[in-house]
Amino acid sequence: MTKELTILSKNYSGTCIRCGACMSVCPVYQVSLEETDVARGKMALIEWSQSHPEFSQSSRFRQLISRCLLCGACAQSCPNQVATHACIQQMRQGLSKSHKEKIMLSSLKTLSKKSSSSQFFRTSGSIFQRLMSKKLPETSGMHLRFPIASISHRQFLPKISVKSFTEAYSIQHQEQPSKRIVYFTGCGANYFFVETAAALVKLLERKNIHPFVPKDQVCCGLPFFASGDQTNAIALARQNIDIIDQLSPDIVLTTCASCGAHIHQWADLFKDDPEYHCRAQKIARCQKDAMMFLLESFDRNDLIALKKSCEGPPKENVWYHHPCHQRFGKTQLPLPKKLFTPFSHANIHYSDSQCCGNGGKFQLSHFDLSMKIFDQRMEAFSNQKITHVLTPCTGCQLQFAEGMLRYDMDVTVEHPLCWLF
């Protein structure tokens, strides 16, 4: 009986009925307490905009639609299964056509035409490249994170590695690896936090695993996707799919929660292209967060062997921040508590209930709001003497690094892999 009912031919779910459940989880609403910021308010506005084109073109609409982290918490909590964040992303696509809030990247559009090579990324001329000492390729979504305008607000600017990780990495393939493992670094570990990538590679070496780290991999495209820029999001996904797919991997490792989550959105970008859709799905099935891989392949003794001083009374107070991209949607993961249990010298505080407020480009366009969300997050922090913040996401890492400076706290912010190794 029950089964019959769940598979009714007509299903009316997917429509927002304004119940308000999203209010209890939306990080933006919880700071502003205004309905225009929460998913049901946005759904009301989107519905209104459909019948009022002048409103859908207004700067107010643009601004309201931009006030969303796309964290996916609302969709997760929605009892009626409304893909709220997808609706908001779709609205942004419409906006980006008429309002070029894009910051750069005219050359990126040629990516889909041009055969890719590392040479391509070396084209100079962009002011951002000058800013970033010509080290960050134009295709990196990180440009969206660090345009000139936002620097005045921001205290933290990551150092760009002299050599990107993929450039520096030399392949030492085994003869016949039992599993073909590809490491998709993402821009964070490739340009800013190369120590994360290095830590992963060294950890894998312990198990005699030498991953493929394709030099031609590009930005996952999430920053573009989040701003509604489908053209660039598709171009980047296409190149990544080509490069990863030709290696026929069994596993695609990621060290950034956001890149990991976005790999699962690649297939959605190719709804009209069955071939790429299919290949994207294949890659998504192989995607695995490096922390989870570690959990599966390292036992207690392996872990203890990683750290010299892992016993004795607690000396380190470590805060583990679980990124939104591992809390919601298709890439939900449990907290990797098992990885830390062997280390009694550290007190690990797990936190998996709050957003840090980064949201990629959101932090840039709504810096104050982003910091208010961070401040709420910090309330739980305040009366503990924290020495380390660990988080497996580039966005969260950047946010905490900024936050620690603002709070004048001497805390090491790093990827958990770096702490383990």
Place this chain on the structure above:
Amino acid sequence: MNQHSSLNRTIIQKLKTITGKVLVSDADRISYAYDATNLHYLPDAIVFPENQEQVSNILSLAQEAEFPVVPRGAGSGLTGGSLPVKGGLLVVLTRMNRIISIDMDNLVADVEPGVVTGIFHKRVQSMGLFYPPDPSSSAYSTLGGNVAECAGGPSAVKYGVTRDYVLGLTFVIPGGDIVQTGVRTAKGVVGYDLTRLLTGSEGTLGIITQMTLRLLPHPKCVQTLVVFYASMHKAAENVSKIIRKGLIPKTIEYLDHAAMACMPLDFPGGIPDEAKSMLIIEMDGAPGQVHTDIQDVIALVTESQAISVTKAENSLQAQSIWQARKAISPALYRYAPDKINEDIVVPRSLIPDFVDKVDELRHATGLTMVTFGHAGDGNIHFTVMLDKNDPVAKKKADTVIESIFDYTLALGGTLSGEHGIGITKSGYLYKELNPGEQYLMKQIKKAFDPKGILNPGKIFPEP
């Protein structure tokens, strides 16, 4: 968009001097035009007062300039209590969200109306205390809204409803006067009980700005049972059987098969194929007592042909059972685009009769009907899912609702247990309240609000 605002520029300016920020743009008005009924009435302006003085100034201005004022908490009500049906000013109280004090010795808390119920639950629980009213929307509803609507929840069978936890109130009446009522003690009989009058008054008598709430010590132990039955009648019968045995559970929730189908697929322990109804039974109290009580309940339901009995292994499992239960109401939209939802109450022992009646109507009309709810206290959420654009279905549904209401009253029940009347039920008010009662109520409304500016158009049908 509606240009005939009851609020002219001078009034908006004055409001700005009171609260600092007044929202008047189309976008803002659209985002404050709805509540959980999903009905749509545009306010002319929206303000967010931050203290009692601002509320008082707003109501003094409103009285003078005679514009409608509608108080709003989270906008999660199910009968339209916070909808600005006559336009005017929406007073959103979410920024008055301080938990002012929690008095452990006297077990009372002073709170502002904008405190989110779920946040308050967590706070008192962290201090070993318990605030029982727990509407399905508690994760986002506000305490002020709960008091104004006299919200209930699943534990009324043992712990009562919001009304039983409101000791005192501070509220502002039209004109701006601030009134303080009630006590901070368990007892108090000085004059008329205005605190109780305001509780459940749906924002029509005054705007609550502070509440003194009664707390209990948190029960040491809670255990949750899920019981499935092959017939709806059997499950309904078991409800009063359990209580007749002298066992007072914290909760007995009843769900029919259509409601069960709206639960997430990963429901702990799964759902047996042949199940047609289920009960969620929760016992709380001292560990030893709870243990024996639960054994007694298990024996009783097994005797009564339950097809499966599962005890939640831990609090996490219990939590996911409740999450599944709370997800039902909004998830009903998988059946049809529109919902008519009535929270009738019948005497507990007559629930089987009610359930049979629903079944009879279901077969007679072919409409999708769902019954679930707080069976322990006789409060059943009776729901018809339909497409309101289908005139045949709409007409059938209206007839069904009429007969359900008539049957409920014939059983000695009431039309609303916890959602209030608002606008969605005002048309049926006459069925339960006789003209004399209605007259008295309207006189009370006049005493508080002679000009009829506060939440107009609610409870009493427009002549």
